[in-house]
Amino acid sequence: MKAQQISPPSADKRWKIIDVKMRKLGYKSHALIETLHSVQEAFGFLELDALRWVSKSLRVPASKVYGVATFYNLFKLKPQGKHNCVVCTGTACYVKGAAKILEAIENFASIKSGETTGDKELSLLTARCIGACGIAPAVVYDGNAAGRLSPEQAIEKLKGYLHAV
């Protein structure tokens, strides 16, 4: 069977970006992780329809696609909040009190790490190490790292992001 384009689940234009990615990698099975990255970048998370479509397009069994999607921490199977806040829990941050920052943010947002607030405003995550140990303890807000934070400063910063339009 020859590699070929399979029509996407909907008319959404974002599917096109993902198809371009798969075509570039020759619809080969090893394109799976790269493709899932594209899906997540385009849609914010991996919905089941997307996984089914990728499975057909790359001719990888759905079970394997699901297996890969659930194996890697970065892939999200649920929609994420409008903003995200990643608390680094690497060793340097741990030594410098990352646990207190995480606790403070959990209390502030009333969610646990890995969860999203009911109003879909904020997803709280932890990272193993973002490699910014020089500025420990560090938190990443919507992709922007901030360092040398106290729990209070971490919450102030978070408020700034949540209230930004």
Added chain:
Amino acid sequence: MLFEELTAIAEKTKSERKQVCVRCCMSAGCMSSQADEIKKSLEQAVAEKNLADKVEIRRVGCMGFCGKGPMVSVEEKDETIIYQEVTPENAPSIIGAIAGGKAEAELGDSKHPFFTHQMPVVRSHGGRIDPEQIDGYIEVGGYTALHHVIQDLSPSQVVEIIMQSGLRGRGGAGYPSGLKWSMVAKAKGEQKYIVCNGDEGDPGAFMDRSVLESDPHTVIEGMAIAGYAVGASLGYIYVRAEYPLAINRLQLAIKQAKKHGLLGDGLFDSTFNFNIEIRIGAGAFVCGEETALIASIEGRRGQPRPRPPFPAESGLWGCPTLINNVETLANIVPIITKGADWYASLGTGKSKGTKVFALTGKIRNNGLIEVPMGITIREIVEDMGGGTPDGTKIKAVQTGGPSGGCIPVELFDTPVDYESLMKVGSIMGSGGMVVMSEETNMVDVAKFYMEFCMEESCGKCIPCRVGTVQMYNLLKKILERKATILDLEALEELCDMVQNTSLCGLGQTAPNPVISTLRYFRNEYLELLQPLPGEKID
């Protein structure tokens, strides 16, 4: 590209340089403290003071002193002034100082042991060249080593040079790189691959991120040289997704190298072809293990498989594959340029060259350092690091991440080399060095690492999948003061079992933080234990 064109670019770039070079650190750490605003502010000041003919503002990679970032340096003639903790507000005064004014920004001390004890080999361009411009790399001799090996040396001669240099893998295990190269060179196969392991997963380590962000072309050139030596035409760089800046700069560097004909077909008018593709990780620590990394590049779950066969024989898609860590590959160009003898003259008997460490934790001067092998931990932590910031006593330093161990202050005269660190129960590891003070509870440290291993265990083999959970629960029980001596015995037994029966490095080394804290800080465990029923309480 021809050699003449390469030298022409180098000369042209050099001739266009201005009298004063102001370098602005723009790696991930400083970027988080408004480094881009600082650069803008510096540029604006240059324009306002009409100094554009005299002063160049250069974006550079990591200058190393991350704890005092953002860093800015001013080089005029042979003199360099360093400024630390610069803000966008006081940045213009740095430009003012060039014209004879006074700088308000805090002056750094370039004569501090933090800088003077360093020996930059891998990081010789870090913090000096613009990582986003290939011309800057060519100006400092970039890609001439690749030209040299293609034009003047046979592949086996290149392998021989790496062998002679004594270089050992910088990913942690310290396997002789030359031996690995020769295994892949000798392996039979039409198609071979080079894989650069940039899945720097150890928490508390950021050497590879810094190298990729500061000097991506060195890694690319090192990979191309490796490709020539072992007969591979395609290379993959596997970078973790947590390093977006490193990925961007690598992508840019690969694009530029292709455009200049330094990657692609028929390099330097020869028959040698070499291309590089990037693969981005998706957040799995175990992918730093080479067979798991290969599985991940192949688009599968990153689960390790038993070795042999080693990737050198059967790696990516069953082809002979050379896997080297970022820092290892960044050592190649200096070795080719300055010679194997020069490299072998650095360091100690069995550990040659230098090592980059990320010095972090409870330490005054934290940041990235490159030191000769054989330097003592005391020199690093006390002289370079300057002790703890709050004056509390240092208790231990942790090296090697979740696979490593803690070295107590009594053993700080241990030289940093592969064998000595192993002897004291830790490992060189990839280069994380986290300083812990009196305030740090060592049982809690062990639990911290065990939680890490438990969550990152891929689940393939039972000793690691189940063992780490059990060890974690026991550590938790001890910390909650609910455990007895019997639990401690069970913990030690489990350590032994998991160490000896796990499939891959992750499981085999997962007990290390427990074993090493038990070895040096057993008292901290014993203090938390409860008496057995019927046991007499003192």
